Amino acid sequence: MEISEYDLLQFFQVSHQDKNFLKSFNGRSNQIGVALQVCIVRFMGFIPDKWQEQIPETVASIISDQLNISIELLAGYTKREKTILAHINKILKYLGFRRWQPMDEIWLTPWLLKIGLEHDNEHILLQELCLKLGQERILRPSIAILERIVCGLGEQLHQETYRRLSVLLTQELETKLDAVLEIDNLRGMYPPQQPHLTPVNFYL
Numbered sequence: 557m558e559i560s561e562y563d564l565l566q567f568f569q570v571s572h573q574d575k576n577f578l579k580s581f582n583g584r585s586n587q588i589g590v591a592l593q594v595c596i597v598r599f600m601g602f603i604p605d606k607w608q609e610q611i612p613e614t615v616a617s618i619i620s621d622q623l624n625i626s627i628e629l630l631a632g633y634t635k636r637e638k639t640i641l642a643h644i645n646k647i648l649k650y651l652g653f654r655r656w657q658p659m660d661e662i663w664l665t666p667w668l669l670k671i672g673l674e675h676d677n678e679h680i681l682l683q684e685l686c687l688k689l690g691q692e693r694i695l696r697p698s699i700a701i702l703e704r705i706v707c708g709l710g711e712q713l714h715q716e717t718y719r720r721l722s723v724l725l726t727q728e729l730e731t732k733l734d735a736v737l738e739i740d741n742l743r744g745m746y747p748p749q750q751p752h753l754t755p756v757n758f759y760l
Contacts, residue, residue, distance in 0.1 A: 589633030
C-alpha cells in the first residue's frame with residue numbers, strides 16, 4: 557500500500573469529529589483499528605483483506621500519535637469476524653458509504669460505455685470505475701467483479717461504434733470504400749488508392 561505525503565494530509569488526519577466517533581468503540585485497540593479503517597476507506601474506497609499487514613508502519617504511527625494510543629495496541633485489535641463486520645457497518649454509516657449491490661451494475665454499465673468510447677483501454681476503464689465508486693460512496697467490490705464488468709463492455713462498444721459510424725455511411729461513401737478495399741484478382745493485392753477520391757472525415 558503506497559501512500560504519498562499528499563494523501564497522508566488528505567486522508568489520514570483524525571478530526572475532532574472522528575475522535576468523537578471512536579469513543580463509541582470499547583478498548584484502545586479497537587479505537588486505533590477502527591481509526592485506521594476509517595482512513596483507508598476514505599483513501600481507497602474499500603478495506604483490503606489483511607489490511608493490518610499492508611498498511612505502512614509509519615502511517616499507523618501517524619494515526620497512533622494523533623490518538624495518543626500506543627501503536628503496539630493495534631496488535632490487539634479484535635479478531636472476531638462478527639465484531640469486525642459490526643465495526644465496518646458503523647464505519648460505512650459514519651462515512652456515508654454503502655455496500656456494493658448487483659443492481660449497481662445496471663446504471664454503471666451505460667456510464668462506463670460512454671467512457672469507453674473515448675478510452676477503450678481496459679486499465680483506464682478500471683481506474684475510472686474505481687474513481688466513480690468512490691465518488692458515489694459505494695464500497696468497492698472485489699477486483700474480479702469490476703474486471704468482469706469492464707471486459708464485458710467489448711461487444712457493446714463495437715456495436716455503439718458501428719451505430720455511430722453508420723450515420724456517415726452513405727451509398728456513395730460505401731461505394732468508394734468498396735473500391736479502396738477491393739482486391740486485384742490478378743496481382744492478389746489491394747489496388748493503390750485512387751488520387752481522385754475525396755478524403756472522408758470520420759470524426760463524430
